[in-house]
Structures are given as structure tokens and as C-alpha cells.
Amino acid sequence: MTALGFLYPGHSAEDDYPRIEQLLGSDVRLDLIHTDTGEDAHPVDPLGEMGSAERLAEGMEELRLAGVEAVVWAGSSGGFAHGWEGAQAQVRTLARLAGMPASSTSVAFVHAARELGVRRVAVGATYPEDVATLFAEFLRAGGLEVTGTRSSGTVTAAEVGTWEEEDVLALARAADVPDAQAVLLPDTALHTAAHLPLLEKTLSKPVLTANQVTVWEGLRLADRRVNAPILGTLFTREPPAQA
Template structure:
């Protein structure tokens, strides 16, 4: 049994995780602890507060008791908003508090892009323009060539959580770029676990979504390799990344 822990902000698309647990197999358990998000707003000051060390540390003991072998802060905007160095410090502090290998969804995206050997990507963000631009800057700091950025301007995770397959597919399609080798959907409040293959079929290229890469990152930290084509191209190839 491999137990993986996730600190998930609030309540929006957390039902993606039991869905992914079913697709991964009977010997993998995904345990979620919900963190207090404070103000639900895709705004820089609110995101900095949501990702603070104090808020993350509050959920660590429950994850330890669950037997988790690794922990991932299941939030993209609440990690990349700190910038490249700040996001590293956030993860280091989480690892110290948990006594476990740790990462965040932002770093999960950079590792997953490398795994796919994608050099150029398009970003399909639900965020406002300024927050989407911060994610693109984070990717560029990781050496990823961002050829297109689309922002939907949604302010709250609660609203993003109401989106279904049709809205998500429309966002991905509108955000794609001919030069992009993968399309990234960075919001963990967005439901995607049930239709990643449909997204990839529509776009004809790999699609990386926030909750998908978060689970993949936790598996990587635990040194587990799982073949689960229902979760997209990322889960359908031999592991290359050793970070």
C-alpha cells in the first residue's frame, strides 16, 4: 500500500481525488486534508495568505496520522504566487513540518512538462490576467517556453468548481497554440479527472491539469510508477524525471 497526502485548499474539485484513486489501483490511497483558504479570491494578497506556512502546517499532523509517505500542497496559484525562490522555500518549510518529502502543484507542472519532454506549452488559466501571468513567469523560470497564455478572469475557486467538461474543453481549445507541445490547465479548483483523455483527443496533444499532475508528483516523490491511461499521456509512459 502506498499512502499519499495532499493539502487541498477549501472545497471545489476535491472529488477529483477519489476518482483518480479508483483509476490508479487498489494499492494506492490518496488522503486529503482541507486547509483554511481565508478569502476565496484569485488575488495576489489573498493567495499569499492562503499559502502561508502557518495555514499549511495546520494540516500536517492529520496527514502524518494517515500514514502518508509524501505530501503535496495541492494548489497552483497559492505556490507560484511566491515566485520561483519563494515557492521553493514554501516546499522546504512544508517538508520540515511534515517530516516527509514534499512538493506543490506548481513544481508538479514543471516536472510533468519535463516528463513529457515538451519544450513549448500553452497555458489555459481560469485566473485573472495578472495571476495567469505569474504562472507563465514561474514556468519560464523553470526553463519552459510559454508560447500562449489565456486567462478567463474568474476570481473565486468556488466559481471554477462549477465548471464541467464543456466549459473546460472550450477553455483548452481556445487557449491552444499551434507551436505548443502540451496545454496546461493550472487550477486545482477545476474538475478534470473524468475527461483528460477527451481533452487530449480534442487537442491532439498532451494535456496537463492541476489535480492530475499533483497526484503524479506525489507518486514520483514516493517512487511509484503507475500506468493509468485514463489519466492521460502523463500516466502512460515510462518515468524519465528524477528530481
């Protein structure tokens, strides 16, 4: 059994995680601990506070007692709002607090794009435009080319959590451009686990979503690969052959 820990802000799309755990169809356990979001809004200052070391430390003991092998901070904007270097420092702090391998959703997007061998990405963000721009800048600092950013201007995670499949698909379509090798949807408050096959079929390219890449990153940290095509192209890499 591989046990992975996730620090998740709020409750907006928490049910993506048990769904992903079921879809993995393997001996993987996903343990979710909720962190305090503070103000449920997307202005830059509250986002930075949401990912503070003090808030990340909350619930860490519970994850350690659960016996998880790695931990991922599942708050996209609470990572990239610190910038590339700040997000790296945040991950190092989390690893030190946890005493185990650690990462974040924001960093996971860059790792996932590299895994797929894509450089040019389009961004479909639920956030206001200034926050979406911060994510694009973060990706560029991580070595990716952002072909375009589409913002829905949604202010709160609670509202994003109510989006239906057609809303998610509309955002992805609006963001997509022919030059993009993949489309990124960077909000862990957005339900996407059930929509990945339709998203990729509609756009005819890989789609990377926040909760999807967060779980994949946890598996990567634990040196696990799980083939689960229903979770998108990212999960179609075959596990390495056993000696």
C-alpha cells in the same frame, strides 16, 4: 499500499481525488486534508497568504498519523504567487513541517513537463489575467517556454468548481496554439479528472491539469509509477522493471 497526503485549499474540486484514486486501479491511497483558503478570490495578496507556513501546518499531524509517505500542497496559485524561488522555499518548509518528501502543484507542473520532454507549453487559466501572467512567469523561471496564455478571468474557486466538461474543453481549445507541445490548465479548483481523455483526443497533444499533476507528483516523491492512460499521457510511462 502507497499512501499519499495532499493539503487541499477549500472544497471546489475535492472529488477529483477519490476519482483519480479509483482510476489509478492500484494499491495507492490518496488522503486529502483541507486547508483554510481565507478569502475565496484570486487577487495576488490573498493567494500568497493561502500558502503560508501557518496554513500549511494545519492538518499536518493528521497526515502523519495516516502514515502517508509524501505530501503535496495542492494549491496552484498559492504556490506560484510566491515566484519560482519562493515556491521552492515553500516546498522546503513543507518538507520540514511534514518530516517527509514534499512538493506543490506549481512545482509539479514543471516536473511533469520535463517528464514528457516538452519545452513549449500553452496555458489555459481560469484566473484573472494578472494571476495567469504570474503562472506563465513561474513556468519560464522553471525553464519552460510559454507560447501563450489564455485567461477566463474567473475570480473565485467556488465558481470554477461549477464548470462542466464543455467549459473546460473550451478553455483548453482557446489556449492551444500549434507551436505548443502541451496545454496546461493550472487550477486545483477545476474538475478535470474525468475529462482528460477527451481533452487530449481533441487537442492531439498532452494536457496537464492541476489535480492530475498533483497526484503524479505525490507518486513521484514516493518513487511509484502507475500506468493509467485514462489519466492522460503523463500516466502512460511504464513502471521500471523489477530486478
